[in-house]
Amino acid sequence: MIAIIPAAGSGRRMKAQGEERPKLLIPLAGEEIFLRTLKTLNLPAIEAFFIAVSVTEQETYARLLKREFLEKKVYFCPGGKERQDSIYSALLAVREWTGWRVPEERRLLLIHDAARPLLERDVLERVVAAARQTGAAVAGVPVKDTIKEVGAEGFILSTPERSKLRAVQTPQVFTWPVLWAAYTQARTERLTGATDDAFLVEKTGHPVQLVPGSERNIKITTPADLRVAEAFLGGLPSPASDGLRVGYGFDVHRLVPGRRLVLGGVEIPSEVGLEGHSDADVLIHALMDALLGAVGQGDIGEHFPDNDPAYHNIDSGRLLEDVMTALAQSGARPVNVDVTVIAQYPKLAPYRHLIRENLATRLGLSVTEVNIKATTTERLGFIGRQEGIAAQVVALVKHCSACSLV
Secondary structure: OEEEEEOOOOOHHHHOOOOOOOHHHOEEOOEEHHHHHHHHOOOOOOOEEEEEEOHHHHHHHHHHHHHHOOOOEEEEEEOOOOHHHHHHHHHHHHHHOOOOOOOHHHOEEEEOOOOOOOOOHHHHHHHHHHHHHHOEEEEEEEOOOOOOEEOOOOOEEEOOOHHHOEEEEEEEEEEHHHHHHHHHHHHHOOOOOOOOHHHHHHHOOOOOEEEEOOOOOOOOOOHHHHHHHHHHHHOOOOOOOOOEEEEEEEEEEEEEEOOOOEEOOEEOOOOEEEOOOOOOOHHHHHHHHHHHHHOOOOOHHHHOOOOOHHHOOOOHHHHHHHHHHHHHHOOEEEEEEEEEEEOOOOOOHHHHHHHHHHHHHHHOOOHHHEEEEEEOOOOOHHHHOOOEEEEEEEEEEEEOHHHHHO
16 A cells, blocks of 8 residues: 655645745644654555655655654655646656555555644544455545535525535545546546545546544644644543443344344345334344443434334434444444344354445444354243344444544
């Protein structure tokens, strides 16, 4: 994997408020923004950095990196007038780079804004893991304000549904073929002004996976952003807990004829299914309770009452999306989950990997961070008589109380 850092912006909004220094060289808690950003990307998997800066500033940045940066290969390439031009300039340099040790389809390119110095390691690892599986992944957070589309004369044209909107951040990670094809097509079609790389990838028809980002991962654009970043740095979780919280969930549903059998979002062929107001996915129900418990937000009965017709036969995966939104809004994100399904019937072995993959995608985790175990009761009790299925889940989440500041 290599990292591309667009750093050629002029910082107009900072200068408009009296700041004379280049934005990326302004100290943040005693260290330049630019240097802080690169230090957040100090992953062993990143073998080289391609930094797009104006030609006149390359020497300044080179001195800064030589002073105290990582033992990585760093290449400067000419920054362009627009962000899209800078990324393309870096891609041309990457195309000629001879340091790759894997085939093209496995080469990962991580793009991160130089003005986002508060990137957390788990967000970075989550985006990279998703991109390895899908070829394109970005970080994003739920939109809190109601968004309006406004016409040229200032009148509101429409109001998009807020629950479907996300504010997209960096890092954005792509495989080489996916990103190169996107930028090649953009140049062929003379498409300009793209403010993020995912937009160009979307134009090619390749799906882009969005994984939970962090409210802390702000982009420093104005002096006010700088003050918020300083507040975040002063409000980090204590090293003793590192903001980690554990939640536990348990659920049981009866097996009855005439119902679909859904576990972990995967439908399993069966003559009997689980009885319930929703699709009765006992695994996802226990998972949601564990996640809610970890952040002190009650249980699924409070959030999705079983007497509300809106949830009749609903896909529990959709309810899990709402729980993930609630977690993100409280500044929490899953770290890993451990699931135990207790069932005499059916045998889960043929479906275990599908369930892990589905849950990993929905939680923004890698498959190795979602463990599924299955056990029986040795034919004892209602489970042993094949009258029902139970599930237990332990979830570890990382919680940052300061994330609610912005």
